[in-house]
Amino acid sequence: MATTKKKPAKGRKSRKVTPAMRERDTSSRAAANEALHNYAVLCLSDPAELELFRSIAASIGWKYDPASDDPGYSLQNVALLAAQRRPLVHCGGFTYWLGQGRVVAEGATSLGTFRRIGRKKQTEEEKQREEELAAEGWQSTKPRRPKYYVKKGTFDVTQTVPREQCPHCGTVPTGPEDRTTQCPTSCAVFAPRLGSKPPIALAIEVLQEQIKDEGEDDGDE
Ligand SMILES: [Zn+2]
16 A cells, blocks of 8 residues: 555644554444444344334434534434443433533443544535645545544433432432432433434434444444
8 A cells, every 4th residue: 555645634633543542443343333233133123123223313312414513313323322222311421411410320331422533524625625635646535434433421311310409300319429329210300302203214224234244344444
C-alpha cells in the first residue's frame, strides 16, 4: 500500500492512538458486531422478539438518520443496546441520569453504543475542499467510510436509583452515598414511554444488515 501524504487537519487536535488502543477498539467492535449478529438472528426468527425490538425503539427513542443531531438512537444502536440488555425503557449516560435526579446503581454494567469518529456531516464547502485535496494528491479519492468505535457508558433507567426523593413514587435514598435503594417495579419511572415504533419493513432491513457471513469483517477497514 502506498502511503498517502496527509495534510494535518486545521484546528483539530488529533487523538493519539496507540496500538493497544487500536486493538481494544477493534476487539470491542468485533464483540459488538458478534452480539448484533446474534440478536438480529434472534429477532428475524422470532416475531415476538422483533416486536420487542420495535417497542424498545419506541420507548428509548429512535431516529431515521443516524448522522442527524436529533435526539434518539439509530436503529443499529437500538439493536446493539437491546442485544446487551432487554427490555429497555429509557437510556442515558451517567451525567444525564444525575440531571434526572437519579444515579447509576451500584454494580451496574454500562451498555455500549456505536459512535462515529470525526465530524458527522460535511458541508458542501468541506466536500469541495476534500476534492481539491484529493486532486492535489493529499488524500485518497476513494470515498471515506465512516469509522465507528464502541463507547460504553449508557444505562437504562432500571439500572439507576433515585438520588433524591423519587417524584413518582416517593422512594427516598438513605443518604447521599446510597446507590442501592430502588423504586418499586410499579414506579412510573420504569413505565415504557410512548413513541412511534419503527415500521416493520425498516426494522427488518436494519436487522438484516447486522447479519454477517462467516469470515466477513465489519467492513470498516
Ligand atoms: Zn420511583
